[in-house]
Amino acid sequence: MQSLRELQRAFRAATLFGDSAALASLDLVGGSLQPAARIAVYRNNILGNYRKALAATYPVVRRLVGESFFAAVVEHFVHDYPSTRGDVNRYGSEFAMFLASYAPARDLAYLPDVARLEWAIDQASIAADAPPLDIDALAGVPAAAQGLLRFALHPSLQLVVSVHPILRIWQVNQPDHVGEDRVDLSEGGDALLVQRGRGGVCIERIGEGERAWLAAFAENATLADATALATAAEPGFDLAAALRHRVVAQTIVGFRAPPSPASGKPT
Amino acid sequence: MPATPLPIAAGIGLRAPHVAQIRAERPAIAWLEVHSENYFVDGGLALTALDAIRSDYAVSLHGVGLSLGSADPLDRAHLSKLRDLADRIEPAAVSEHLCWGHVDGRHLNDLLPLPFTDEALDIVCDRVDKVQAALARPILVENVSAYLRFGCDAMAEWEFVAAVASRTGCKLLFDVNNVYVNAVNHGFDPKAYLAAIPADAVAEIHLAGFDASGACLIDSHGTHVAPPVWVLYRETIERFGPQPTLIEWDTDIPALAVLLDEAAEAQRMLEACDAVAA
Numbered sequence: 001m002q003s004l005r006e007l008q009r010a011f012r013a014a015t016l017f018g019d020s021a022a023l024a025s026l027d028l029v030g031g032s033l034q035p036a037a038r039i040a041v042y043r044n045n046i047l048g049n050y051r052k053a054l055a056a057t058y059p060v061v062r063r064l065v066g067e068s069f070f071a072a073v074v075e076h077f078v079h080d081y082p083s084t085r086g087d088v089n090r091y092g093s094e095f096a097m098f099l100a101s102y103a104p105a106r107d108l109a110y111l112p113d114v115a116r117l118e119w120a121i122d123q124a125s126i127a128a129d130a131p132p133l134d135i136d137a138l139a140g141v142p143a144a145a146q147g148l149l150r151f152a153l154h155p156s157l158q159l160v161v162s163v164h165p166i167l168r169i170w171q172v173n174q175p176d177h178v179g180e181d182r183v184d185l186s187e188g189g190d191a192l193l194v195q196r197g198r199g200g201v202c203i204e205r206i207g208e209g210e211r212a213w214l215a216a217f218a219e220n221a222t223l224a225d226a227t228a229l230a231t232a233a234e235p236g237f238d239l240a241a242a243l244r245h246r247v248v249a250q251t252i253v254g255f256r257a258p259p260s261p262a263s264g265k266p267t
Numbered sequence: 268m269p270a271t272p273l274p275i276a277a278g279i280g281l282r283a284p285h286v287a288q289i290r291a292e293r294p295a296i297a298w299l300e301v302h303s304e305n306y307f308v309d310g311g312l313a314l315t316a317l318d319a320i321r322s323d324y325a326v327s328l329h330g331v332g333l334s335l336g337s338a339d340p341l342d343r344a345h346l347s348k349l350r351d352l353a354d355r356i357e358p359a360a361v362s363e364h365l366c367w368g369h370v371d372g373r374h375l376n377d378l379l380p381l382p383f384t385d386e387a388l389d390i391v392c393d394r395v396d397k398v399q400a401a402l403a404r405p406i407l408v409e410n411v412s413a414y415l416r417f418g419c420d421a422m423a424e425w426e427f428v429a430a431v432a433s434r435t436g437c438k439l440l441f442d443v444n445n446v447y448v449n450a451v452n453h454g455f456d457p458k459a460y461l462a463a464i465p466a467d468a469v470a471e472i473h474l475a476g477f478d479a480s481g482a483c484l485i486d487s488h489g490t491h492v493a494p495p496v497w498v499l500y501r502e503t504i505e506r507f508g509p510q511p512t513l514i515e516w517d518t519d520i521p522a523l524a525v526l527l528d529e530a531a532e533a534q535r536m537l538e539a540c541d542a543v544a545a
Contacts, residue, residue, distance in 0.1 A: 001419050004386050005338035008370035011379065027418030030453055033482050038415035041485065046377045053376070083374040086332025086345045087304040091376070126308035129315075155309065200312060 002026075015043045016078065047071075050078050053088045058095060058118045060173045061111060073102060090126075093119065110164035110185065117166050117203070120158035120194045124201045127156035130253040138247075141257050147224035151217045152254035156196035159215055163189040167205055195251060209234025210242050214251065273298055273325060273359045273471060273511035277533035279526045280329075280515045286316050288523055296530065298325040298359065300513050304332050306356075307348040317356065327360040327471070327513075328353060329440075332374075335394045335408065336367035336381040346401050353402055360471060360511075362407035362440045363398070365391065365428065380413035383420040383427040388434075395435040407471050408432070409440035412448040412486035424449065425463035438470035441507065443500045444492065448477050448484040457499055461506045469507040474500060474533060475515040489518035492529060501536055509537045 002010065002025065013022035028035035051074050055062045062070045081094045096115035105111050130152075141149060160166070165187045172181040191211040193204045206214075212233035216226035230237040246252045276297030281289065283305075289296075299320065308314055320326065333345055353361055366378040381387045399406055410428050422430075432439050441464070450457040474497075476490035492500075492514070504510065514529040 001384075003338070004336075004382070004384070004390060005370065007382055007417070007419070008338055008367060008379075012370055012373065012375060015375070026415075028415045029418045029420075030416045031483075035415070037482055041414040041481070041483065042377065042379065045485075046375050049376050083376050084372060086334055086342055086368060086374055086376070087307045087348075088332070088374075088376040089304060089307070126311045126313075129310035156311075196311060 014039050015046055047075060049088060050074050054092050057092050057122045058115055060118055060170055061115050063173045064111060110166060110169060113162035113164050113166045114169055117160050117170055117192065120160050121201050124156040124158050124194050124196045127196065130154050132250050133247050133253050138255060145258050147222060148258040149223040150220055150256045151252045153217055154195055154251055154253050157251055158194040159211055160192045160194060166190050167192055167203060207234055209237030213242060273327060275509050275511055277512045277530040277537060279530050280513060282520050284520050285523045290316060290319055293323055294527065296324065298327065300327040300329050303328040303330040303349055303352055306352050321356050325359040326356055328356065328358040330363045332368060333363045334368035335363055335365060336387060336391050337369050338390060339369055339372060341394050341397050346398060350401055360407055361402060361404065362409055364409050364411050366411045378411045380415060382417040383422045383424060385421060388427060388430055391431055392434045395431065395437050399437065405437055407438045407440040409442050410445050412445040414452060414483050416453055425460040429464050432465065432468040439468045440471045440473060441469045441503060442473040443503050444475045444477060444496050445486055447496045447499050448486050452483045461503060466507050469510055472503060472510045472512040473515055474512060487518055488515050504537060504540045509540050512537060
């Protein structure tokens with residue numbers, strides 16, 4: 001007799017991969033319905049669950065490729081990247097990477113980046129909450145120490161960069177979009193900031209300097225180093241404006257100051 | 268807010284399309300049930316909404332992904348998220364399904380049928396013991412619909428279900444629709460099922476609609492509770508006494524009023540059963 005593990009392995013092979021030897025080994029019994037038809041019920045349910053879950057996370061990708069193409073993509077994806085958790089809501093972190101190598105979608109060069117944007121939106125929607133920055137504490141940092149500040153970013157912040165106009169593609173494929181829905185693919189790329197606010201996830205187009213600046217904070221850079229990177233990326237980068245905007249928007253939610261010379265203790 | 272037992276009354280499954288309306292209108296619903304995994308998040312609007320709803324309603328956490336019947340070890344990361352959520356929500360009940368969902372660390376994310384063997388029974392009981400220890404509370408375990416049976420079955424489904432309850436001390440979430448679906452699909456008398464379950468083991472009942480368009484009945488949760496399931500529900504509460512009863516509707520989700528009408532029907536039957544007993 002099969003062990004439980006052997007039975008479960010055979011069940012997976014029979015449902016996901018149509019393995020007929022595995023199906024025979026399951027010794028399905030009873031009723032007028034053939035074993036292949038019974039296992040097909042599960043195959044349909046399993047793939048249906050994944051289509052539903054991935055369509056919830058990637059609605060624009062689904063809309064761009066259409067229902068039947070999406071179903072084929074999902075089936076290939078499920079084979080190549082098996083789910084590793086019992087929570088299907090978060091399935092699909094590798095979907096963009098998979099799409100980039102999926103030959104039938106090769107003509108849609110922007111598709112993987114649209115998927116990356118949709119994954120960023122999903123991640124932003126479930127990230128931890130954070131209280132706003134303590135402005136008074138920040139104002140108390142001595143001027144000489146300001147360049148050594150390290151800013152903490154909102155846990156929901158995601159930065160997405162593409163050579164394609166993915167924000168415009170995303171916008172015209174929203175269910176409530178009205179008006180012109182053509183996108184000029186040659187109009188250039190996007191640097192996007194995705195973040196959850198009080199009303200939900202927002203997407204904002206940002207400059208290359210600000211993108212470099214925030215990306216540097218995400219890597220734990222000091223304000224001086226981050227600003228140098230931002231200015232290198234965009235000579236006109238306006239530090240004061242960026243700082244004001246990002247504190248008000250609660251993109252920057254905290255800071256660590258260097259140890260004060262008076263205490264002499266390292267933090 | 269301390270956790271209190273589920274009220275012996277009809278509730279509904281809380282689904283995303285109804286959250287805003289329930290928060291705004293606070294309709295008279297005895298209790299609400301949510302899928303635990305939908306709140307396995309660090310923050311965000313859905314969790315904030317659940318916190319708010321919890322302050323107005325008794326809430327039950329109903330898991331679909333813990334996989335009590337996998338040969339794989341228990342998924343400790345999943346269990347840890349469930350424990351964190353239970354600590355936060357202080358639910359009136361925590362339930363899981365009597366099924367499996369992963370093998371060799373690869374998940375299928377569905378409620379898959381177990382063979383009713385001694386080995387599977389041992390594994391399920393071990394996992395239920397561990398979950399109850401981790402959560403420091405008894406859980407409710409739900410019978411599932413199945414579209415096939417295995418030649419290696421050594422006992423009937425009801426014997427397996429009853430044994431899980433008696434060996435682990437867990438309570439049963441008795442899904443009347445699933446019993447009916449299996450009775451039709453596998454050709455048994457649901458009365459035999461009812462008779463085999465210890466009367467004091469059942470602590471919650473589920474009702475839902477099935478899909479009869481294919482070659483076997485499928486537990487779709489996408490339509491009204493079917494007339495024969497209402498009949499079996501009456502027999503169920505006559506056997507086990509009135510129990511907290513939930514209307515589940517997960518696909519083609521209708522207006523909230525439709526769910527409330529179904530819950531009202533269950534409530535009428537609960538009260539009628541009480542009146543007969545009194």
